[in-house]
Amino acid sequence: MSAALLLLVLLPAAGGAVLLLGRHRLDRVGAPLALGLGAVGLALAVVAAVGRPVVTVPFLGRGAAAVADGADLALAVDGLSALLVVTVAAVALVVTVHAAVDHEVRTSRARFFGFWLLFVAAMQLTVTATTFPALLLGWEVMGATSYALIGFRWRLAGRTAAGTTALLTTRAADLGLYVAAGAVLAGSGGLHLSGLGGLPEPWTAVATTGVVVAALGKSAQLPLSGWLSAAMQGPSPVSALLHSATMVAAGGYLLLRVGPDLMAGAATVVVWTGAATALVLGLAAVAQSDLKQLLAASTAAQMGFVVAAAGAHAAGAGAGLLGGAEHLVAHAAVKAGLFVAAGVWLGALGTRALGGLRGAGRRYPVVGAAVVAAAAALAGIPPLSLWVTKDEVLHGVEQAHLPGGAVLHVVLLAAGALSAAYAAKIVAVVLAPASGTGDGSPAPVPAVAAALTLATAAVGLGVLALPGVRDAVARVLDAAPGAAPTPTALAISGGLAVLVAAVVLWRPGLARATERVPLxxxxxxxxxxxxxxxxxxxxxxxxxxxxxxxxxxVRSVPTGALAAARGAGTADGGIDRGVHGVAGLAVTSARHAAMVDVRGVDGLVRDVATGTGRAGRAARRPQTGLLHQYYAQVAAGLGALLVLLILVR
Missing domain, CATH: 1.20.5 (Single alpha-helices involved in coiled-coils or other helix-helix interfaces)
Known part of the structure; x- marks a missing residue:
């Protein structure tokens, strides 16, 4: 079982890496490889959901060398992740069928499906992570690959900017997850997601704020919803996957996962944020004249129901977990089917503007039938899927007993009515008499089959309304949702959806009138x-x-010090040169003095001594002791004196 969980993440990741490294050489095998791995991934997801495996892979050290408890990449499948891994794998496989024949993915297929498979692997890692390192790894790879997929056709104007908007907006919110990880590490000494519970103050508030901000950004909740509009620049298969079971759903999933561990005061904030998004973005969806923009706004609105359910779960309502999980699963099938149909029509008719899609359901009846079924489920028409899941969310909010509970109930009921309005607007357009000429290009059979499959799932998930099925899902989630929504509550919400849808279908101009306002x-x-x-x-x-x-x-300080040092060095060099010069002069003077002393004074002394010695020796010669020699010497001396006197005178 552990191998199934590991392969669930590693196989698409490895396949995506191979395609990206192979580049254009693997364009032909990109789609077949993605389809094959998608089918294997679905089988592995079912095995993991049944077996509930747990896997731990060393990441930031091991054992005593680990940086902290929970520093591993730890994965596990419990009730909530069991539902999600199967949903992600199933929706990804069906949407891959559409991507394989989509007109927007005709070139660079290895690059597209490489990022596609990495994106799916990142989502599977996210929904099974039990430690912050594993969660952050999946969370970050998902954001990076979404940027690459949204901006896939980067040569077209606006595509790269759209991907950048999505990346930077969600990336700014994602910082909250790092803050939360730091707070959990500081407060508990570990990095387990379960460490959110029981943290001391102020770490509880810091961690809760970080998780809520990251989740709201990922799920395009107010005030961070605008990036989802820009993301519609991406290819239709990307929109179908991103809006249904993966990136936008990740924020809601995270809040459901950690709900009971959040700070008590966060429950009210989360519920009201979800309710406000469901209402405001529902109004925005009604006002759209572009099918993909309508579906995008409705995605943010529907995720608002999931976020509201997560808030109720955080406040202790078991129905919040059940309603949020059911809504995630049902909405994934509904929204993927509608986006696949939008992609089929965009390829066949060359437009996604609602005005250009008039009568598209008549031109392409099978696709039209799929759209009508999925739109009816989106509207909350009984007995289809979102009818019961929305009521389960409302039931959870009631159980939570939050401040302003009655107002919350009204806001969410109004948001549900808006769901019927924008869903009926789609149906009114595609079933209207055709306004264009010609029948358009043929619709690819695999894409039509994908749309029909998803629409069938959207209708079939209405079985969640059956008491036995509800109880079975609650057991899977290990939730205690209490009694089911009352028949009166179901009748009110279902009747309101039918009434609003009927009005829009009868007077479609009412919905079109909203296109002229800032909504x-x-x-x-x-x-x-x-x-x-x-x-x-x-x-x-x-x-x-x-x-x-x-x-x-800061640099000027060392620069000034360096200049001063250089000046001091120059002055010191001058002093050195002066000292060396004085020393040299002294040495030269000494040498000259030595020469004078040796050659002058010493020579004179030696000459005097030599002369004296010679004179002494000469004076010694006449001293013979002989009288006649003395007389001769006196005679010579007197003669010399006589000559001198003669000469002087």
């Missing part, structure tokens, strides 16, 4: 993100300039 621009949320981004850039520029000034100031 069409997602309440200007993308513009607000752009403004916030520019403000962040300006702030970063100011900080950079201040930092550069600080750097210059």
């Amino acid at each position: 069409r621009d997602w309440w200007s949320l993308p513009a607000l993100l752009a403004v916030a981004g520019r403000a962040a850039v300006r702030l970063a520029g100011a900080v950079d300039r201040a930092d550069a000034g600080l750097d210059r100031a």
Whole structure:
């Protein structure tokens, strides 16, 4: 069983790496490899969901050498992750069938399916992670590959910018997950996700804030919803996978996973954020004139129900976990089917504008039938899937007994009615009399089959309303949801959905009228993100300039010290040269004095001595002791004196 869980993550990761390294040489095998690994992944997901394996792989040290308890890449499958691994694998496989024949993925197929497989592997790692290192690894790879997939056709204007918007927005929120990991490590000494529970203050507040911010950003909740609009620049298969069972669902899943461990005060914030997003983005969805933008806004709105359920779960309501998990699964099938259909029509008719899709359901009846079924489920029409899952969410919010519970109930009911409005708007357009000329290009049979399969799942998941099925899912989740929603509650929500859908179908102009108001621009949320981004850039520029000034100031100290040292060195060199010059002059003077002394004074003394010696020897010669020699000497002396006197006178 452990091998099944490891392979569930490693096989698509390895396949994606091979395709990316092989580049264009593997373009032909990209789609077949992705399909094969998708089928194997579904089988492995079922095995893991049944066997509930646990796997630990050393990461940041091992045993006593580990940096902290929980520093491993630890994976496990419990009730919640069992539902998600199967959902992710199943939806990914069906959407891969669409991607294999999609017109937007005709070139660079090895690159596309390489990132695709890595994206799926990252989501499977995310939903099975039990430690922060494993969660962060999956979380980060998912964000990076989503950027590559959204901007896949990077040569087209706006594609790279759209990927950048999605990456930077979610990346900014993702920092909260690092803050939470640090708080858990500081407060518990470990890195287990379960360490969120029982942290001392202030680490509980820090960790809770970090997790909530990261999850809300990933699931495109207010005020971070605008990136989802930009992400619609990506190919339709990317939108289908990203909006259904993977990236956007990851935030809601994380909140459901850690709900009971969050700080008590966070439950109210999370529920209200989810409810507000469901209402505001539901209004934005009704106002769209572009099918993919409508579906994108509705994704954020539907994730609002999941986030609200997670908040109720955090407050102790078992129905919150059940409703949130069921809504994640059912919404994945519904939204993937609608995006696949949008991709089929975009390839066949060359447009995604609702005005250009008038009558598309009549031109392509099988796709049209799939869209009508999935849209009816999205609207919450009884007895289809989202009808019961939305009521389960409402039931969980009631159980939580949060402040303003009655108002919350009304807000979520209104958001459910808006679901019916935008779903009916799609149906009214695609079933209207055709406005274009010609029948368009043929729809690829595999893509049509994929849309039909997902729509069938969206309808079939209505069995969640059956008491026996509800109880079975609750046992899988190990939840205690209490009594099911009352028949009256189900009737109210279902009747409201039918009424709103009927009004929109009867008077479609009412929904089209909203296209002329600012709601069409997602309440200007993308513009607000752009403004916030520019403000962040300006702030970063100011900080950079201040930092550069600080750097210059810091560098000026050693520069001044260096200049002073150089001056001192120069002066010291002058002193050295002076000292050396004086020493040299002294040595030269000494040498000259030595020469004078040796050759002058010493020579004179020696000459005097020599002369004296010679004179002494000469004076000694006349001293013979002979009288006649003395007389001769006196005579010579007198003669010489006489001559001198004669000469002088």
